[in-house]
Amino acid sequence: MKYKETPSQAADYLRQAVPLMVRNRIPPNPLNYALWYAYVSNQLPELNVALDSTLKTYGTCPNLLSEQLFRKHLVSDDAKDTEEIHNGLVNLVNTLHEQASVAWEQTDSYSAVLRESLEALTDFNLTDTDALPLESIIRTLSLKTEAINDATRLFQQQIDAAQSEIAALKQELHQTRQDASVDVLTDLFNRRVFDTELEQLMQLGSLQELSLILLDVDHFKRFNDTYGHLMGDKVLQYVGRILKDECAEPLIPVRFGGEEFAVIAPGLGKDATKAIAERLRKRIEAIRIRQKSSGSVISSITASFGITCLRSNDDHSTLIERADQALYQAKLQGRNRVCSDSDGQ
Template structure:
């Protein structure tokens, strides 16, 4: 008679085998679906057709209700350019923090969009369409953006859906690169019809382009290169379209001469090559034949002969100018006031801590100016808010050009500004404040309809020393008290703290 324990172990083994078979079957079906999608994606001729193919391929695997293609426009803004919800087409896409993560290549999952403050900046129609959302990155030479899949129910999507879309993302990037190569090949075929010799050359380049594309799948290539042990170009392909250089113009030339070797990221990259290390997606500035520069993501691996001697590097360079500049613009927008262009409160707070550390090391005091435009409400009431905005912009410009480059002027909100003065005692801060007050008082500001208006400012001054280093909140409170005293004393004046 069989031992009950053995029977139980046998039963558990059979259950586990069944689970593994089901898991293997699911993986096989998923992989087959991805391969079918890859073959279908390769037939797309433009971004709209590619989006339609993606939506059709994924609908059974990721049961979404809404799918949107959001891309970066010419002015740096993101908009919905295609989607399954016509009412959302053309809508400006505002969640900056989420977009920045997607531009960095992350697939972002929001299992409950109501818990995301960034998502809540979207219009009501977009929020209602998606209580669950997955944002999949779309990054290529021609397009930067995201495909957003949404469902009106919270917690609808699962980690398995996210995993599937992560596997699907490289296929989309590859399809976009195939589209770019196809455009090039079609142009070459057209030229080849003009002469038999041109036809043979075009066919040879088409075969070479196909071989290069297959060897570089997953990198979204722009051009391929090899350099020898002296870091001189030994091979290049695809450089003419991106850089303006024909491949033969680069052969034998020192590769690092085309990069800014004084730039710290470039120096770090060169140091990696000197150590014979591989590198991936090193984003640095690259010079073009026209004299302009692009942002380039450089990836490469060292090559060694059979005896282990270094032979050079082989790699790929991607033009990431559009996505990098979009990321830099998002960072700029996150740290600067949208109206005046001055630093915002967040940047001011970030700057204060290192400034305090420098004060403690050097023993030199730092001062804070609290600046407020006098009777600003009257300007809005009499001339309108556009005139008030122009006054704030002009006052911000005066502050920025009057203080030193090492100082920081920021708008804290409304008509209130702050100026951080390092290595400045109370007397020096009062002198700077007086210069600002006089500069504003001497200006006439546009008020619309050909009218101008004069304004004044009141300034409160507070100073911190190494002997009594305050927190930023304490220093702001002291400067605000001095500002209040200046207001009580008649405005248009500078008041240092007692």
């Protein structure tokens, strides 16, 4: 995005953006300033639609979505947002600049020789023994032509290599972003994202409901011991796929750690959250995995669930602890079930 505003226009946009951020509890960091500056300037209608939808869903703009919107609407695909990648692109530009300079020098030299040769040919007289011999002119032109061809060929090779390097850098940038927020095995968000998003959503307090689901694959250690870790990884991948299928926005599914998963449910109360957990439980119970070695089908995969809802005096740890206690109760009661922290109260 290019900023073309005058200083007074820019100041006016900032005066509009800051109250919006305060009213919607948007953290005052440079990334969010850029997002909401662009919002009030109304230069990117798609961004405005996305932010309006996010505010309607969450009552704020969670950090994860802010980063995604920033990358999508304000930064190009080959953005240099890490020093290493930035330096890599700078080196590429420098290399191409050097090769272009060499090619230009060769071209300039060739032009000079061509001028001198044409002048010599113009003055050439078969009876003039002091004139530059025709054979010498042709030889000089031939050598210079070969040199400029070599320089041009080298420059083209550098261009081709640069394109490959840029593609590799873009892939590395994409992987860096993925590594920072996504669990490699399950393709779900990781614990880092969980902690960040839960903390921000909890700051909304009484402005909206917020629920948390913790789930644990039953007897997973025993499963690994019986069938091996590769089969265990396959189970975790199946569970991750189910969570991605069933937990559309505004739900945030994550791999909490090991065989444990979590779902943050903003805007949902106990009954709606319990219904989601029950749907997940049934789908996990329906998992069937065929062993290639024996051909037998494994159908004993289940999970236990604990859910809780945000209370006025909660902090990050008390909310998680209460969901964990509900999960523990589900295991005590026989596993493969959903328990709430308020059940039996």
